[in-house]
Amino acid sequence: MKGIVKTGIVIVAVLVVAGAGFFAYIWISGGSGEPSAAAQAERIEPQEPQQVVYEVVDARSEARFIIEEVLRGEPNTVVGRTDQIDGSIAVQFEPAMVEIGQFVINVRTIRTDDEVRDRTIRTLILESNKDEFEFSTFDPTAVTGVPEVIEVGDRLDLDVTGNLTVRGVTSEVTFDMTLNVQSEEEITGTASTTILWEDFDITIPYVGGNSIVASVSDEVGLELEFAAGARED
Secondary structure, rough: HHHHHHHHHHHHHHHHHHHHHHHHHHHHOOOOOOOOOOOOOOOOOOOOOOEEEEEEHHHEEEEEEEHHHHOOOOEEEEEEOOEEEEEEEEEEOEEEOOEEEEEEEEHHHOEOOOOOHHHHHHHHHHHOOHHOEEEEEEEEEEEEOOOOOOOOOOOOEEEEEEEEEHHHEEEEEEEEEEEEEOOOOOOEEEEEEEEEEHHHHHOOOOOOOOOHHHHHHHOEEEEEEEEEOOOOO
16 A cells, blocks of 8 residues: 555656646746847838828737637637737728738737746747747738728728738638728728638647646637828838
């Protein structure tokens, strides 16, 4: 009996040490989440003299991911946020034309409501602690839904298709985008889509079994709110 008890104590001790080691690895490898550089997207160059190019104001913008999980037996919605965004949009009022430029997001700077989760995301999921995966990009290839004429005060409902790159993997997605033409100097808007982890070869580790996270949804909601000001030449 004593031998069995000793064996049990040893096993528990090993598990505790292993768990502490894993936590330390996540904590150290995950880093602080500070950016190595500002997000910087390729700028749109106006094709016509009537075009106005609007550039994203990061202090007034936010990118988000939304996932559903079961945490400690209870449904839980996880929201990750960052304001480290860059991009540009060109608008011609008449005849109407909208061109969406490249958008870049620093995914290393995404924060949820839990620091351990954030470090796990940076280390094991998005791997954004690595410099080569710090930034995600969206390169539009098509815009539909543009009206014949655009006026100040209009709301435009657009579909924007393009190539989204996350952790070095690129997949085509379509965002539902709303543009609000506040004035000739400012536009605001939102964009949203739903992707699958598997579209970007991403797996969520340590789910189920004895983990406190029983399950994570296969789908991920992506949202963007932005304000953009007219470029000053």
